[in-house]
Amino acid sequence: MSEAAKPAVPAAPRAAGRAGRNTELPEHLKSYKHVWVFVEHDRGHVNPVSWELMGEARKLADKLQVQVAGVILGGPDEPLDAYAKEAYAYGADRCYVMRDPVLKGYRNEPFTKGLTDLVNTHQPEIMLLGASAMGRDLAGSVATTLGTGLTADCTELNIDGRALAATRPTFGGSLLCTIMTLAYRPQMATVRPRVMQLPRRDDTRTGDIVEMPLGMVETDIVTKLLDFIPDANRNTVNLAYADVIIAGGKGLKNADNFKMVWDLARVLGAEVGATRAVVQAGWAEAERQVGQTGKTVRPKLYIAAGISGAIQHRVGMESSDVIVAINTDPNAPIFDFAHYGIVGNAMQVLPVLTQAFRTHLDKRIRKVA
Amino acid sequence: MHIVVCIKQVPDSAQIRVHPVTNTIMRQGVPAIVNPYDLFALEEALRLKDQFGGRVTMLCMGPPQAEDSLRKCISFGATDAVLVTDRAFAGADTLATSYALAAAIRKIGQEQAVDLVFTGKQTIDGDTAQVGPGIAKRLGLNLLTYVSRIVEVDLDARRLKVERRAEGGVQLLDTTLPSLITMLEGTNEMRFASLDDMLRAGRFPVRRWNKDDAGIEDVSKIGLKGSPTIVSKVFGPTPRTEKADMQVVADSNPQDVTLNLLQKIFTTHPQIEAELVERLSA
Numbered sequence: 001m002s003e004a005a006k007p008a009v010p011a012a013p014r015a016a017g018r019a020g021r022n023t024e025l026p027e028h029l030k031s032y033k034h035v036w037v038f039v040e041h042d043r044g045h046v047n048p049v050s051w052e053l054m055g056e057a058r059k060l061a062d063k064l065q066v067q068v069a070g071v072i073l074g075g076p077d078e079p080l081d082a083y084a085k086e087a088y089a090y091g092a093d094r095c096y097v098m099r100d101p102v103l104k105g106y107r108n109e110p111f112t113k114g115l116t117d118l119v120n121t122h123q124p125e126i127m128l129l130g131a132s133a134m135g136r137d138l139a140g141s142v143a144t145t146l147g148t149g150l151t152a153d154c155t156e157l158n159i160d161g162r163a164l165a166a167t168r169p170t171f172g173g174s175l176l177c178t179i180m181t182l183a184y185r186p187q188m189a190t191v192r193p194r195v196m197q198l199p200r201r202d203d204t205r206t207g208d209i210v211e212m213p214l215g216m217v218e219t220d221i222v223t224k225l226l227d228f229i230p231d232a233n234r235n236t237v238n239l240a241y242a243d244v245i246i247a248g249g250k251g252l253k254n255a256d257n258f259k260m261v262w263d264l265a266r267v268l269g270a271e272v273g274a275t276r277a278v279v280q281a282g283w284a285e286a287e288r289q290v291g292q293t294g295k296t297v298r299p300k301l302y303i304a305a306g307i308s309g310a311i312q313h314r315v316g317m318e319s320s321d322v323i324v325a326i327n328t329d330p331n332a333p334i335f336d337f338a339h340y341g342i343v344g345n346a347m348q349v350l351p352v353l354t355q356a357f358r359t360h361l362d363k364r365i366r367k368v369a
Numbered sequence: 370m371h372i373v374v375c376i377k378q379v380p381d382s383a384q385i386r387v388h389p390v391t392n393t394i395m396r397q398g399v400p401a402i403v404n405p406y407d408l409f410a411l412e413e414a415l416r417l418k419d420q421f422g423g424r425v426t427m428l429c430m431g432p433p434q435a436e437d438s439l440r441k442c443i444s445f446g447a448t449d450a451v452l453v454t455d456r457a458f459a460g461a462d463t464l465a466t467s468y469a470l471a472a473a474i475r476k477i478g479q480e481q482a483v484d485l486v487f488t489g490k491q492t493i494d495g496d497t498a499q500v501g502p503g504i505a506k507r508l509g510l511n512l513l514t515y516v517s518r519i520v521e522v523d524l525d526a527r528r529l530k531v532e533r534r535a536e537g538g539v540q541l542l543d544t545t546l547p548s549l550i551t552m553l554e555g556t557n558e559m560r561f562a563s564l565d566d567m568l569r570a571g572r573f574p575v576r577r578w579n580k581d582d583a584g585i586e587d588v589s590k591i592g593l594k595g596s597p598t599i600v601s602k603v604f605g606p607t608p609r610t611e612k613a614d615m616q617v618v619a620d621s622n623p624q625d626v627t628l629n630l631l632q633k634i635f636t637t638h639p640q641i642e643a644e645l646v647e648r649l650s651a
Contacts, residue, residue, distance in 0.1 A: 021593060021599055022594070022596070022597055022599065023599065042535065042536060042537075043537075047536060105540070106535070106540075107542075108502075108511075108512045108514075109511075109512075112506070132536060133514065133515045133533075133535050133536060134535065134536070136498045136499075136502075136514070137502060137512070137514040137515070139499070140463075140497075140498065140499040140500075140501070140502030140503055140506075141502045141503075141505070141506050141512060143464065143499070143503075144467060144499075144502065144503040144507060145506055147464065147597070148464075148597055149462070149464065149597030149598035150463065150464075150497075150499060151598060152495075152496065152497035152498065152499060153497070165601065169496075170495075170603065171380075171494060175603055175604065175605055176603070176604055176605070176606060177600050177602060177603045177604070178600070178601045178602040178603075178604075179598050179599065179600055179601065180598070180599050180601045181597050181598050181599070182599060184597040222511055222544055222545050223511050223513075223542055223543070223544040224542065224543045224544070225540055225541070226530075226541040226542065226543050227540075227541040228535070228538050228539070228540055228541070229532070229538050229539050229541065230537060230538040231537055231538050231539075243644065243648075244645070268645060268649075269645070269648050269649055286554070286555060292496060293491075293493070293496060300638075300640075300641050300644070301634070301638075301641055311606055314606065321638070321641075322634060322638055322641065324630065324634070330615075330617070333606070335612075335613050335615065336606070336613075337606075338613040339611075339613055339614065340613060340615075340616075340630055340633065340634065341613040341614065341615040341616070342615075342616050342617075342618060342626055342630065343615065343616070343617040343618060343619070344617065344618025344619065344623065345618070348618070348623055349618060349623050349626070349627065352623040352624055352627050353623075353627045353630070356624075356627040356628055356631055357631065360631055360635075361645060361646060361649055364642070364646045365646055365649055365650050368646055368650055
């Protein structure tokens with residue numbers, strides 16, 4: 001085992017600030033400019049998280065008065081130019097494109113080299129990636145190769161001074177913290193799908209393409225992608241994009257009571273969500289978990305039954321249009337950010353609420369018919 | 370076969386409380402556990418050891434009390450345990466952590482060459498999933514994240530086939546040893562500790578390495594100094610400026626409270642009602 005390839009830029013003399021912290025940006029990194037978004041795509045589709053990030057990148061770049069660029073790596077037979085056009089529509093001014101047969105289908109090795117080379121050549125100050133299986137794999141690898149700071153799963157991005165202030169939950173989701181990378185570039189961050197809002201698309205926007213070769217051949221790459229096996233139950237649980245979600249927490253006491261959440265969901269044609277504790281207890285499947293370590297959702301209506309509202313859960317659902325909370329504890333944190341609160345036992349309220357919705361909606365549907 | 374499994378000792382996050390006034394973490398009495406995601410990595414490593422023989426060496430960076438977590442892993446059947454512990458590591462972010470762990474793995478590899486390194490998918494306290502990739506890059510290992518199944522290991526050909534979770538499906542990947550695997554949760558079930566292993570764990574001499582023992586060459590790359598990220602602020606969540614519209618069941622009855630709620634929601638947000646009716650009529 002040997003030390004991985006060193007970054008092309010020589011390591012700067014350490015600028016240790018107060019208490020050994022790295023606070024001074026060395027001279028040779030001051031020329032790093034512009035905000036980049038890694039455009040994640042696979043088998044013909046761009047992951048919407050890339051466009052959500054493009055909207056954030058636009059806001060950051062406008063504050064810094066710099067440009068936004070999309071980074072697109074893929075095979076020569078993939079529609080990379082179409083992705084670039086979409087990137088402009090969502091806010092990019094430029095796209096850096098690498099086309100190579102070895103970049104078809106994500107693999108860590110060629111993507112790490114490609115993105116690292118692009119960064120070293122074109123020197124962005126900020127780089128954003130989706131916190132997906134691909135984005136996290138790539139971000140961790142590129143940040144280590146470049147020796148720069150990476151903040152995972154941010155829930156808010158801002159500019160403080162001239163640096164990126166990235167806010168994320170910490171301590172298992174009980175507090176928030178703001179993290180900055182002051183003495184290194186680029187400043188890297190990942191954001192989970194649906195945390196940021198999809199920006200309005202403007203197809204009149206245009207931009208330019210800068211191409212760069214990867215400089216790798218298939219025989220250079222150890223890991224081979226033999227096959228892709230699509231999920232059989234694809235889209236059966238589409239929590240992230242659901243319009244109505246009924247979620248249950250540990251306040252429901254047991255798996256049997258959790259079925260009341262399903263009863264209400266059926267009446268409303270809604271999806272079922274759950275807290276981390278509920279998933280760990282086995283009352284609901286892992287793909288139904290809402291929160292920092294589960295899915296982030298933005299439904300029009302979110303009904304939380306027996307959920308206290310720890311940050312872990314809150315960051316996954318607080319962007320919902322209307323939040324209804326049912327909890328026995330009038331001081332539960334969820335009432336700090338719910339729109340409608342019912343102080344009461346969820347086991348008692350849920351069946352009554354289900355019946356009320358059923359009666360009301362039946363009446364309305366009959367009227368429509 | 371020599372496998373290194375990296376673990377972290379973490380506070381049981383289900384039991385963390387935040388002080389309501391000062392917004393600080395109340396650490397007293399919060400039990401420390403092996404990061405739950407790491408146990409899937411350990412179980413997978415133990416299965417490979419059952420199949421191919423060899424050793425499973427546990428590695429942890431943390432304070433002296435993290436020894437308890439390593440002992441726990443010995444009780445499940447791991448062969449050896451190394452605790453990398455030094456004040457110089459304090460304040461490390463993920464980049465500085467992967468530097469220290471990579472150095473220790475290189476050192477462990479000098480005793481017997483390492484074929485596989487395992488980590489959990491992420492920790493439950495930091496949730497970053499960055500240390501695994503960091504170690505792999507520093508050691509030049511093939512990186513396999515979010516592995517849901519080890520399909521095949523061919524020790525003679527030194528090849529490895531795995532399924533890796535991706536968006537909407539799994540990738541079937543073929544690569545060579547040595548590799549680093551971050552194991553997905555729910556992929557296996559941790560075995561019960563045998564009585565023999567529990568007794569062995571109790572008296573097991575966990576090796577303690579300081580930064581020199583771990584082969585750290587550049588002290589500017591560990592601890593606070595080696596960490597490019599800086600925590601500039603820690604704070605509690607801010608309540609919405611508008612308070613929730615509250616109803617108390619005990620002051621009324623569930624029927625009136627829910628009817629009231631429906632009326633309020635549908636009056637203020639008629640489009641929610643319209644969409645529900647439209648969807649349910651279809």
